[in-house]
Amino acid sequence: GESVGLHLPTLSVQEGDNSIINCAYSNSASDYFIWYKQESGKGPQFIIDIRSNMDKRQGQRVTVLLNKTVKHLSLQIAATQPGDSAVYFCAEAYNQGGKLIFGQGTELSVKP
Amino acid sequence: GAVVSQHPSRVICKSGTSVKIECRSLDFQATTMFWYRQFPKQSLMLMATSNEGSKATYEQGVEKDKFLINHASLTLSTLTVTSAHPEDSSFYICSATTGGSYQPQHFGDGTRLSIL
Numbered sequence: 556g557e558s559v560g561l562h563l564p565t566l567s568v569q570e571g572d573n574s575i576i577n578c579a580y581s582n583s584a585s586d587y588f589i590w591y592k593q594e595s596g597k598g599p600q601f602i603i604d605i606r607s608n609m610d611k612r613q614g615q616r617v618t619v620l621l622n623k624t625v626k627h628l629s630l631q632i633a634a635t636q637p638g639d640s641a642v643y644f645c646a647e648a649y650n651q652g653g654k655l656i657f658g659q660g661t662e663l664s665v666k667p
Numbered sequence: 668g669a670v671v672s673q674h675p676s677r678v679i680c681k682s683g684t685s686v687k688i689e690c691r692s693l694d695f696q697a698t699t700m701f702w703y704r705q706f707p708k709q710s711l712m713l714m715a716t717s718n719e720g721s722k723a724t725y726e727q728g729v730e731k732d733k734f735l736i737n738h739a740s741l742t743l744s745t746l747t748v749t750s751a752h753p754e755d756s757s758f759y760i761c762s763a764t765t766g767g768s769y770q771p772q773h774f775g776d777g778t779r780l781s782i783l
Contacts, residue, residue: 563708589771598673598760598774599711606769644710651768653699657710 563642565662574632574665578645578658583626585647589655590619590630593642602630602643632663640665670694671763673775681783682753688746688778690761698766700744702736705758705777717744751782 568574580588586607591599605612605619605628612619618631628645642662646655670693678686690700699718703711715736717723723736733755735747744763748755758779762772 587769591774596777596779598671598762598776601669601771601773604769604771652764652766652770654701654713654716655772659710 563660563662565664567664567666568635570635570637570665570667572635574630574635574639574663576630576632576643576661576663578628578630578661580626580628580645580647580658581656582647582649583623585649585656587648587652588619588621588628589646589648590617590628591644591646592639593644593660595641599644635663635665637665637667639663668694669773671697671761671773671775673761673778675778676776677779677781679781679783680751683750684782686748686751686780688748688759688761688780690744690746690763690775692742692763692773695763695765696741697744697763698741699764700738701762701764701772702734702744702746703760703762705760707758711760714746748780751780753782756780756782 589604590602593599603614603619616633620629642660644660645658648655672691674689702714705711714729715723715725717736717738719738719741725731738744758777760777762774764770764772
């Protein structure tokens with residue numbers, strides 16, 4: 556089902572540091588996972604995705620790690636910049652895509 | 668690539684008005700589009716899934732007669748909030764996907780709906 560929360564978890568980091576955002580997903584049958592970044596007043600922006608047959612995938616400054624044993628997903632952002640400040644959502648899907656189930660989101664705040 | 672345009676970005680109208688929101692995929696053909704609702708500081712809540720040329724599939728608790736969805740072409744889906752009331756005020760976001768395996772959804776920038 557949908558994830559609904561009253562308070563967004565927050566993560567505050569210093570500019571230049573690495574950030575790690577964590578997500579626990581709900582469905583052991585999920586086979587596709589996506590991280591999105593949402594800036595204030597905008598729609599979610601695709602960052603990186605990973606299939607369930609992988610444990611790790613790297614992009615530009617970002618790495619996603621998948622641990623299916625404990626149903627855990629993480630997003631690592633290297634050398635975090637003020638422009639990275641946003642809310643980050645993980646999303647899971649099964650049957651290779653289609654309908655997404657979103658996590659509750661984490662608000663990342665980068666201090667200059 | 669994979670640009671989704673949503674219009675209008677903001678609507679303010681009186682209670683009882685019907686409001687139409689458009690979602691367009693600009694550079695790809697979207698076999699499937701999704702409509703979400705988002706409250707402040709909360710996650711996205713899926714309202715319905717729309718496939719081109721067929722009736723939308725609504726999530727449990729979403730009134731289909733209240734939220735009319737049309738997906739008449741591979742690049743356009745519309746959401747009409749009929750007889751809107753203040754409790755319908757929210758941030759509505761659409762997304763689109765080509766429908767292939769392991770294809771992410773690409774999102775529009777949302778529509779802020781305020782019903783007075």
